[in-house]
Amino acid sequence: MRKAFAAAAVLVTMLSVLGAAADDPKNVIDDASKAMGITSLNAITYAGGAAVGNFGQSRTISFGLASTSIKNYVRTIDFTVPALRASGDAQPPALVRGGPLPPMTRYNQVINAQTPAWAQQMEIWVTPWGFLKGAAANNATLKTQKINGVVYKVLTWSPPQKSPSGLPYKVSGYIDADNLVEHTETWVDHPIIGDLHHEFFYKNYQSFGGVMVPARISQKQIGMETFVAGINAALANPADLERRMDGPPPPAPPPPLPPAASEKLADGVYRITGGYV
Numbered sequence: 001m002r003k004a005f006a007a008a009a010v011l012v013t014m015l016s017v018l019g020a021a022a023d024d025p026k027n028v029i030d031d032a033s034k035a036m037g038i039t040s041l042n043a044i045t046y047a048g049g050a051a052v053g054n055f056g057q058s059r060t061i062s063f064g065l066a067s068t069s070i071k072n073y074v075r076t077i078d079f080t081v082p083a084l085r086a087s088g089d090a091q092p093p094a095l096v097r098g099g100p101l102p103p104m105t106r107y108n109q110v111i112n113a114q115t116p117a118w119a120q121q122m123e124i125w126v127t128p129w130g131f132l133k134g135a136a137a138n139n140a141t142l143k144t145q146k147i148n149g150v151v152y153k154v155l156t157w158s159p160p161q162k163s164p165s166g167l168p169y170k171v172s173g174y175i176d177a178d179n180l181v182e183h184t185e186t187w188v189d190h191p192i193i194g195d196l197h198h199e200f201f202y203k204n205y206q207s208f209g210g211v212m213v214p215a216r217i218s219q220k221q222i223g224m225e226t227f228v229a230g231i232n233a234a235l236a237n238p239a240d241l242e243r244r245m246d247g248p249p250p251p252a253p254p255p256p257l258p259p260a261a262s263e264k265l266a267d268g269v270y271r272i273t274g275g276y277v
Contacts, residue, residue, distance in 0.1 A: 025140045029132055036128060042237055049188075053067045076244040082130070140156060258268065
C-alpha cells in the first residue's frame with residue numbers, strides 16, 4: 001500500500017513538473033519559434049495583393065467601397081535594425097460612388113530609426129515572426145485564454161517605447177494548438193479615441209523555405225477591418241536585403257506658401273489670402 005502511494009506521489013510530482021515546464025513562457029516561445037521556422041530568421045520578404053481602408057475618414061462603414069487596392073504588394077522586414085519597407089501600385093477608390101477611378105499612385109511604407117514611435121514600430125513587432133522575437137527579448141508573460149471554445153497560449157510583452165503618459169505599451173500574441181501565431185494585438189494612443197485597439201489576424205499558414213507564412217493577413221482597428229493582404233510568395237533572409245530595403249528617393253519639398261495678406265471687406269471683417277493651409 002505504501003509503495004502504491006509513493007508511486008502515485010511520484011507520478012503527481014512528475015506531472016506537476018511537466019505542466020510547469022509547458023506553462024513556462026520560454027518553452028512556449030521556443031516551441032512556437034520552431035513551429036514557425038524562425039530560429040535563424042533575421043529578415044523576410046513577402047508579396048501578394050493588399051487593400052487599405054480609410055480609417056477615420058471613410059464615407060462608408062463598408063471596407064470594400066472605401067478601400068485603396070494595392071497590386072504588386074511587397075513587404076520586407078529586417079528584424080535586426082529593425083526596419084520595414086512596403087511598396088506596390090495603389091488604386092484609390094472613386095471620389096463619387098460609381099464615378100471614375102483616380103489615377104494609380106505608388107504605395108510606399110518605410111519604417112526605420114527615423115520613425116521610432118510605437119505607432120510605426122508596431123508594424124514590425126505585431127507580425128507573427130516579429131512578435132515571437134520581441135517576446136523572447138522582452139520578458140514575456142504567459143496565460144491561457146479560451147476564445148469561442150478555442151484555447152490559446154497568450155504571450156504578452158512590452159517594447160522599449162513608452163506612451164505619452166509614461167506607461168509602457170504592450171503587445172499580446174495568441175498561440176494556437178499547432179504553435180502558430182493566430183493573432184496579435186496592441187494599443188496605440190489616439191488623439192480622439194484614446195487607446196486605439198489594433199488587432200492582426202493570420203490565417204492559412206503555408207511554408208516557404210521552412211518558414212511559416214500566413215496566406216491571409218487582416219488588421220482591425222476597434223473592430224473595423226482596415227487592412228487585408230493575400231500572400232502568395234515569401235523569401236526568408238533574402239540575399240539582396242540591402243537593395244530591398246532601399247526605398248525611392250524622398251519627394252521634392254512643396255513650393256513655399258505665398259506671403260500672408262489680408263483684405264478688408266467691412267469693419268472688423270477681413271479676408272486672409274495666402275500664407276496659410
